[in-house]
Amino acid sequence: MISGKAKLAGVIGDPISHSKSPLIHNYWLNINQIDGAYIPLHVNSKDLISSVKSLQNVGFKGINVTVPHKIEVIKVVDELSDLAKKIGAVNTLVFKEDGLIYGDNTDAYGFIENIKSDYNKGEALILGAGGASRAICHALADFGAKKIIISNRTINKAEELAKELNVDVEVVELDNIGNYLNNLSLLVNTTSLGLNGNGCPDIDFNILNKEALVTDIVYNPLITPFLEKAQGNGNKIIDGLGMLLYQAVPGFEAWFGKKVKVDDELRNMVLSK
Numbered sequence: 422m423i424s425g426k427a428k429l430a431g432v433i434g435d436p437i438s439h440s441k442s443p444l445i446h447n448y449w450l451n452i453n454q455i456d457g458a459y460i461p462l463h464v465n466s467k468d469l470i471s472s473v474k475s476l477q478n479v480g481f482k483g484i485n486v487t488v489p490h491k492i493e494v495i496k497v498v499d500e501l502s503d504l505a506k507k508i509g510a511v512n513t514l515v516f517k518e519d520g521l522i523y524g525d526n527t528d529a530y531g532f533i534e535n536i537k538s539d540y541n542k543g544e545a546l547i548l549g550a551g552g553a554s555r556a557i558c559h560a561l562a563d564f565g566a567k568k569i570i571i572s573n574r575t576i577n578k579a580e581e582l583a584k585e586l587n588v589d590v591e592v593v594e595l596d597n598i599g600n601y602l603n604n605l606s607l608l609v610n611t612t613s614l615g616l617n618g619n620g621c622p623d624i625d626f627n628i629l630n631k632e633a634l635v636t637d638i639v640y641n642p643l644i645t646p647f648l649e650k651a652q653g654n655g656n657k658i659i660d661g662l663g664m665l666l667y668q669a670v671p672g673f674e675a676w677f678g679k680k681v682k683v684d685d686e687l688r689n690m691v692l693s694k
């Protein structure tokens with residue numbers, strides 16, 4: 422039941438109808454019997470700032486921000502978290518009691534939470550240098566990864582990203598990845614290869630360290646061709662759905678006042694929809 426005092430939050434993006442965030446947050450609202458709602462809102466770029474202000478004015482506790490607004494929305498933020506500042510993108514806004522807007526990037530948090538019990542902070546190779554890679558590289562640097570290796574089709578994007586990281590970092594041409602595989606602790610695909618089952622980064626899994634943890638940010642399909650090959654090689658894999666689920670935790674706590682857990686029931690519910 423939603424009363425007149427219900428706490429409200431939501432997600433803005435363009436498009437928005439594919440978003441899984443309403444499923445996740447309303448699941449937690451439901452099981453915790455919280456008087457609140459989380460709704461998807463289609464907001465186009467020209468209305469971004471006025472829409473955020475309007476949601477704040479009508480009493481929303483905050484919102485998630487998704488594609489294509491994660492960078493532009495920083496204009497409306499009064500206080501940025503350190504990680505959001507470094508990444509240059511925000512996915513969670515909190516409308517504070519004092520009227521200020523706090524902006525955070527919980528994609529980084531979600532990525533680390535999803536792997537931290539299996540990742541030993543050793544060498545990490547990140548494929549891709551787009552928005553998701555930015556969040557992941559900064560998150561790994563912040564988490565204390567020993568070394569970050571970045572490879573991307575467009576090499577100068579990897580070089581730009583590498584310059585920002587205050588850790589041991591190396592940029593590698595896609596053709597030379599083979600020289601780095603036997604020493605890795607973590608291999609991450611942040612490219613869009615594998616989305617809808619199409620394509621796979623060109624990796625010789627035979628020479629990948631068997632102890633390396635392998636993960637993908639794509640979660641549709643859950644087991645991408647990349648993860649399937651890694652698993653076939655005997656490597657431990659972690660799918661990308663966990664990152665999506667964990668990134669929702671800090672926002673939920675900030676808006677609805679409850680620290681929630683990611684569990685199999687939530688995973689299965691999201692997968693069944």
Ligand code: ATR
Nearest residue numbers: 549550551552553554573574575578611612613614
């Ligand atoms: P996201 O926000 O999900 O990271 P993005 O910023 O568009 O999305 O980045 C997509 C990433 O996938 C980039 O690293 C891109 O490589 P380029 O920088 O060279 O464009 C990578 N990518 C997309 N299609 C690819 C392909 N066919 N082969 C290799 N890399 C690809």
